[in-house]
Amino acid sequence: MRIRHATGGLLALLLAGCAPVERGVSPPSAPSRSVSFLAFGDSGYSLDYLDPEDLTLALTREQFIAKARASWIKDKRPIAEFTPPPMIAHPSNGGFVAASGLMPVAKAMTDYCRSVARCQFGVMLGDNIYPDGATLGADGRDDAKRFQDLFATPYGAFGWGDRDFRIYATLGNHDWHTSRAAALSEVRYLSTTRPFYMDGLAYAVQPPSAKGMVEVFAIDTHVLLAGEKVLDGKLADDGSEIPTTKLDTSEPWATPATDAERAMVANLERRLKASKARWKIVIGHHPFWSSSGGKFEQARTLRAVLLPTLCRYADLYLAGHEHTLEVATDSCATAVPGAGLSPLPNIVSGSAAKQRPLNRAFMAHQQRNYPQYRPLYVRGMIWGFAHLTLTDNAATVTMISTPDSGSGQPKVEFTQSFARRNKASD
Numbered sequence: 001m002r003i004r005h006a007t008g009g010l011l012a013l014l015l016a017g018c019a020p021v022e023r024g025v026s027p028p029s030a031p032s033r034s035v036s037f038l039a040f041g042d043s044g045y046s047l048d049y050l051d052p053e054d055l056t057l058a059l060t061r062e063q064f065i066a067k068a069r070a071s072w073i074k075d076k077r078p079i080a081e082f083t084p085p086p087m088i089a090h091p092s093n094g095g096f097v098a099a100s101g102l103m104p105v106a107k108a109m110t111d112y113c114r115s116v117a118r119c120q121f122g123v124m125l126g127d128n129i130y131p132d133g134a135t136l137g138a139d140g141r142d143d144a145k146r147f148q149d150l151f152a153t154p155y156g157a158f159g160w161g162d163r164d165f166r167i168y169a170t171l172g173n174h175d176w177h178t179s180r181a182a183a184l185s186e187v188r189y190l191s192t193t194r195p196f197y198m199d200g201l202a203y204a205v206q207p208p209s210a211k212g213m214v215e216v217f218a219i220d221t222h223v224l225l226a227g228e229k230v231l232d233g234k235l236a237d238d239g240s241e242i243p244t245t246k247l248d249t250s251e252p253w254a255t256p257a258t259d260a261e262r263a264m265v266a267n268l269e270r271r272l273k274a275s276k277a278r279w280k281i282v283i284g285h286h287p288f289w290s291s292s293g294g295k296f297e298q299a300r301t302l303r304a305v306l307l308p309t310l311c312r313y314a315d316l317y318l319a320g321h322e323h324t325l326e327v328a329t330d331s332c333a334t335a336v337p338g339a340g341l342s343p344l345p346n347i348v349s350g351s352a353a354k355q356r357p358l359n360r361a362f363m364a365h366q367q368r369n370y371p372q373y374r375p376l377y378v379r380g381m382i383w384g385f386a387h388l389t390l391t392d393n394a395a396t397v398t399m400i401s402t403p404d405s406g407s408g409q410p411k412v413e414f415t416q417s418f419a420r421r422n423k424a425s426d
Contacts, residue, residue: 033392035210036118038109038167040385041125041285041320043352044150044174045100047090049141051131058095061087075294076235077359083381085355086404099406101383102353106154107408109385112400114160116410117387120209121165122158123216124196125320125349126172126285133175134182134189143182147189151196159195164208166197170218172285172320173250180253202264204271214390215277217268217314221284221306224264225298226250228305233290233297239361241296248297265309272313279390280314280422287319287348288330289366291378293359295321296366307335311344315421316395318386320350324358325379325386325399327416331372342421343374347397349386357381377414384413393420 059067068084086099113119129150134143159165169190176183190196199205201220206212232248235241256262272280288303290296298321310317311332326348332341350356358380367373377399384401399414 033213034389035207035214035279036120036387036389037207038113038119038122038385038387039125039283039318039347039349040105040109040122040352042127042172042323042350042354043102043105043124043154044127044129045098045353046102046130046150047088047097047100048149049130049146050090050097054097055090055093055095058090058093059097061096064096072357075292075359076237076239076361077293077357078361081357081360083357085381098354099404100353101351101355101402101406102150102154104402104406104408105352105383105385108400108402108410110158110160111408112387112410113158117389117398119158119160119165119387120162121207122167123281123283123318124167124169125283125318126170126222127174127320127350128169128172128190129186130174130353132177133171134186135178136182136185138178138182143185147186147193151189151193155195162209165195166207167195168197168205168207168216168218168283170198170283170285171201171220171222173222176222176251176254180257183254201261202267204275206277212277214279214281215275217271217280217282219264219268219282219284219306220261221286221302221319222250223254223256223261224284224305225286225301226254227256227262228301230301231297233294235293235359235362238365239293239359239363240365265306269309269313272309278392279316279395279420281316281318282310282314283318285319286321287326288317288346289328289370289373289375291322291324291326291348291358291363291375291380292356293362296362303330303335307332307344311335311341312339313422314344316345316347316388316418318347318349320348322348323350323354323356323380324348325351325377325382325384325401325413326375327377327397327399327414328373328375329418331374334370334372342419344421345395345397345418347386347388349384349399351382351384353383355381355383376416379413394418395420
């Protein structure tokens with residue numbers, strides 16, 4: 001789905017998708033000084049690790065669709081737009097469940113990086129393990145096998161001959177479901193197993209292949225939000241927000257527990273200010289805006305605590321959480337009033353294994369009431385990833401899908417370029 005601004009600030013929503021992109025044509029040659037990388041999130045959904053309730057009843061195809069339709073209505077999405085997710089009969093009982101895009105998207109990324117564009121590193125944007133993260137055996141499953149199936153098998157060969165290739169990771173809310181010890185066991189695996197990289201829950205790193213041109217700043221937005229008062233979002237039938245005092249609660253073990261976790265935003269600001277990199281890229285799990293209509297209060301809280309820092313010092317923010325592909329900007333006029341800052345590009349790449357529908361009624365409400373938010377491309381019910389190329393002064397974001405058939409064939413859906421915001425490194 002492509003979103004454009006219409007007269008009077010209303011949305012014009014084109015169901016036909018994006019403008020056509022000619023396939024089989026290589027992009028123009030990049031300047032000699034450039035860095036390219038992958039961004040993907042919410043990759044951890046696998047048929048081998050389903051929520052037990054998904055297998056309790058063996059749903060027929062019709063029952064699966066009826067359940068999806070009931071959820072669509074409950075979430076206040078316009079029923080005329082109902083589209084069920086891709087489904088598959090589970091081999092254990094023949095019941096239908098949502099299909100996984102884990103391996104198709106991994107194949108699409110490999111094909112794209114080997115035949116279309118350079119990929120010098122990657123960022124993995126959280127919810128790396130569904131449904132409950134690592135468990136330390138609490139679910140009767142071996143985490144070593146889980147890590148092999150969800151990390152090493154799809155991504156272990158990434159790099160394609162580049163020994164400096166790394167996938168810089170952060171955690172998401174699902175990675176925290178079982179316990180703090182279990183979440184940190186995932187961090188240890190990603191910290192010690194190539195091509196993955198973590199250095200704690202929040203860290204800064206300069207990818208070797210970028211040769212000082214790029215610095216990546218990772219934060220754990222689930223821990224950050226667990227330390228804040230977040231309301232539970234509620235929608236009216238027309239997609240507008242309903243005021244509420246009910247709180248959205250997080251697991252107690254995700255609440256900031258160390259000085260570093262409590263000072264996550266302050267430390268991020270300090271690192272951003274001190275960085276000499278030409279491009280300062282911040283990655284987290286939660287986005288600043290909601291397209292599905294179910295996470296807007298989380299987004300509102302995150303904007304309040306994190307967006308001012310990014311508006312002042314960062315060039316790009318990349319997130320997942322919404323199982324969508326999105327490109328938008330925030331004008332920064334509300335986050336930092338009167339500063340005259342350039343808009344901050346927001347990239348959401350959260351469809352590496354699961355799909356989620358948009359809520360277009362809510363999206364229209366959101367754009368009418370928050371003029372600082374400018375969506376450029378929003379697509380739900382899709383598997384895919386993002387690819388970014390950075391030159392000295394511009395970032396080009398390309399959103400790539402792969403079909404529901406599971407073929408793993410990459411297809412370019414949308415491309416947008418942004419000027420570099422931060423001039424302090426000049």
